[in-house]
Amino acid sequence: MPSIAVLRQWRSAVLFCLGLSVVAAALPAQRGRDEYARHPGQRPDVTIFSELDLPAPNRTRTGAGAPGPDYWQQQVDYRIDVELLPDERLVRGKEHVVYHNNSPERLTYLWVHLEQNILRKDSIGTLTEGGAAMAQGESDASEGVMLSDVSHDGKALEYQVYDTLMRVHLPTPLAPGARYECDIAWSFHVPQRVFRRYGTMETKNGVIWELAQWFPAVAVFDDVHGWNTLPYLGTGEFYTNYGDYELNITAPRDHIVVASGVLQNPTDVFTDQQLTRLAKARQTRQTVMIRSGEEVTQADSRPAGQGPLTWRFKAEQVRTVAWASSPAFVLDAATTNTGVLVQSAYAAEYSAQWSKSTAMLCTAIEGYSRRLWPYPYPVATNVGGVEGGMEYPMIIFCSGRSRSEQGLYGVTTHEIGHNWFPMMVNTDERRHAWMDEGFNTFINIYSTVDWFEDHVPGKPGRFGGMLKMPGVPIVTNADRLNGMQLGMLQYEKTGVGLQLLREVVLGPERFDFAFRTYVERWRFKSPQPADFFRSMEDAAGMDLAWFFRGWFLEDAMLDQAVDSVRQPTGNRGARITIVNKERMVMPLDFEVTFEDGTIERFKVPVEVWAQSDRIVRAMESTKKVVKVHIDPDGMIPDVSRDNNLWEAGD
Ligand SMILES: [Zn+2]
Missing domain, CATH: 2.60.40 (Immunoglobulin-like)
Known part of the structure; x- marks a missing residue:
């Protein structure tokens, strides 16, 4: 994974290779015409590197991608x-x-x-x-x-x-x-x-x-x-x-009710024993049973009396409220090391996995709070019911019949992740589902490792096939996509896009600063896609138009390929030609193996593709080349990996 220092090395490397050993086969204008020949629907003057065509900044939304003074x-x-x-x-x-x-x-x-x-x-x-x-x-x-x-x-x-x-x-x-x-x-x-x-x-x-x-x-x-x-x-x-809510829910006396918000009248709706247990749960990260599976069928696990009970909740600065109610609820609770009361409500027969839910939720909340921004609410509740996975402020619905730890943690960390995107960074889920589903899919990658410590996240290189979705860019209204497209574009392609941006393009430190800056600027506000693009460029200090255009705004594909290898002649080293066959561009990373078994690695910044679709790299060594391998670590989502590898005798 590149750090800033490595990126700087890349930059000096490209100056060196542009000056001495890379032959640009065409001028930028030529590149525009070449692209137009391959992609006749696109304007010949708009290359992948052109500036993005974004709405003009104003006093509400600034050119830096931040809320303006008149927001x-x-x-x-x-x-x-x-x-x-x-x-x-x-x-x-x-x-x-x-x-x-x-x-x-x-x-x-x-x-x-x-x-x-x-x-x-x-x-x-x-x-x-x-x-x-x-x-x-x-x-x-x-x-x-x-x-x-x-x-x-x-x-x-x-x-x-x-x-x-x-x-x-x-x-x-x-x-x-x-x-x-x-x-x-x-x-x-x-x-x-x-x-x-x-x-x-x-x-x-x-x-x-x-x-x-x-x-x-x-x-x-x-x-x-x-x-x-x-x-x-x-x-x-x-x-x-956003709004402040008072939510008063009246339900049969034998029901337990959970909701977005802080319960205002626990003494009216819990037994004395449950209140004592709840007080204990506020002091520990260990899950405390408030109402056990055995107690669910016992009448004294609900307050004595007649008629329904009203549960009173208050929630501040939330974008909606949701709730759940049942006579069947087992309820347990704990407190995160950041002070959030975490609860789970589920059916006794699904306790095998669900008894881990509260610990899972603690882990997920602590991870996101550390990496992004502290969880902004005092309570978080996981409900096991009919909904397979859905998020609301302070409450999430995860599949109540979940039978595997992977399944339950996966959905729990995803749904609570939505309390950052879009509950805290309030994006428009109908127009721009990628800004909540995809950003959340991205943060889930790192959260999964928090719970399953041996988990190794998939590398973005595995996702080249995902680019083969002609005519459908990420920036498509969710309701215009079928289920398969929704999953591929709004979740996976967006999540992988941010992973690429972090691991390959910017490096973790530079990306994390920019991404946190975006969250800080827009928490409890509503950014548009242009605000995200601008804010990331502004805080990362890098022109990312090529990336945002290719990955988010267009349906561009990526195909880097070894075109030819001319073996050494006289005192000149081998000449390796690498081509970029599609519209999308990425930094180039390739490995050359010589006949004596030595290996050299070459990293070339993305800007080289602004000059030409074809670069020629001359080897200093006069040894014969036996193998050239583009992206040997599998970090780049290339649509056809077979042309990434050249071996002598091919
Ligand atoms: Zn989601």
Whole structure:
């Protein structure tokens, strides 16, 4: 892995080889024409090295890729009272919304997401792969969100519902700096079978309920798109405002409830014994059982009395809230060495793996806190239920039936990783899923080693085949991708891209500083792709246009190849010609083996490809060359590795 010192050596090496032993076969203008001949859809004046065509910087988003002096974002606070009625499979809520208009614009309406409307038979989501998978829920949920009140100060407000969106008309325009309060009451049925984000799982001791994307939430109004009104189609997750929440959940007395937020009334909802155990869990990193598998079936593991109980939570500066409720929950807890209360709630019959969940979550949170930024919330809870893997602030849903340690750690570290991207760096998951899924896939690489110490991460060289996806760059809206493309582009290709940038292009120290700078600049704010590209170049101090264009903005492929080896003549050494056959470029790293078995390694910075697609390297030694191997360590994702190796006699 290159350090800064090695990179400096590369730079002096290229000056040396450009001056003395590399023959540029064409001028830059020629390179542009060559590229155009191979890629006729591209502008001949735009090479892979050209400056990126980004939106002009302004006082909101600067040229350095940071929030500007006039940066603003809206804030939306909620007080939600919700009731779970398991027999009717009904969720019934009312919310008081306080909308803070921090924008410089006057607003005459609010857009509000009603995401349960994706279950309606006439939802446009049913036409998409993601939505169709969701909507296989049963017909009892087909009415979507049932609104019973949309009002201000007791006076009904005019509104229109279009699919998963509602437009609420403001009686008078909302001035910059002003706030608006309104009340919404709604309910919806939870389908018997639902496959994404939320739903129910039967266990031997009762049903586990997971609730997410479940309440009317005001859409984002921002400086880039105005109102963000992309509908909920199932694949694109969510882009929401920060806000402070009071969340009061009323559930049957025999249920344990966990949620985004800090529990405000533990003495109302836990037994004395559980309170003592919880106090102990606050003092130790060792997992403490709060309610064991055996205790789940004992009536005295819930407070005595009649009727439902209300669990009161508060969450500050979160972009949504989610929760789970069940009579079947085993609950355990511990505290990370950074002071975060970590809990796991799961079914007794899956204890074999799930009893490790709290320790897993501690490890993952501590690793990300050390590498990126401290985990910003006081609590984190892992829930084992029907959802295979989904993230919300302070609470994650991981497959409740997980049977392998690899499987459970993999999903746990991924979902809690989302508390950095996008819960803390609030990107638009519907337009730019790569900025949360891919960044998270990248940080998961290092987190996996935290738990499985012998784990050796895959090298980016293995992923050359992933580039063979013509016409689909990473920067594609998630809902326009099928499941395979989503996984390949938004998760893997983006994750590998950042790994390449760290391990091959910048080196760990230089990359880590730049990546942390991006997190620091944008935590609790909303960056756009251009802000990420600019911030990384600004803090790394390197022109990365070629990398971002080739890897993220275009569908470019990479193919470095040994073209020819002319053996030594007289007192001249061998001449090795290496070509770059596709549009993507990467630094060149090759190894030459001479007939006496000696080996020399050559590293050439990426800039050499700005001059020509072909470089000729003259050997100083007059020994015969028997082997040339490009990228012998397998670090570069090359689409055809067979032409990376040349051996005498080929
Ligand atoms: Zn994810």
